[in-house]
Amino acid sequence: xxxxxxxxxxxxxxxxxxxxxxxxxxxxxxxxxxxxxxxxxxxxxxxxxxxxxxxxxxxxxxxxxxx
Numbered sequence: 001x002x003x004x005x006x007x008x009x010x011x012x013x014x015x016x017x018x019x020x021x022x023x024x025x026x027x028x029x030x031x032x033x034x035x036x037x038x039x040x041x042x043x044x045x046x047x048x049x050x051x052x053x054x055x056x057x058x059x060x061x062x063x064x065x066x067x
Contacts, residue, residue: 011040035061 009024022038030036040056 030062032062032065
C-alpha cells in the first residue's frame with residue numbers, strides 16, 4: 001500500500017466567471033484508478049473578493065495511465 005496524500009492545486013475562473021478550471025500544483029501526481037474528492041473551501045475568495053458562502057465539493061476518478 002502507498003501513502004495517502006492530499007493533492008493541492010488552484011482553481012481559476014474564465015473571463016465570464018462561468019467555467020472553473022482546477023490545476024494541480026506542479027510536481028503533484030495522482031494515483032491511477034483512484035477516486036478523489038475535491039473541496040474548495042469557504043475561505044476561498046471569489047473574483048468579487050467575497051468568500052464562498054459554503055464549500056464546493058466534487059468527485060472524480062482517475063483513469064489508466066497511457067502505455
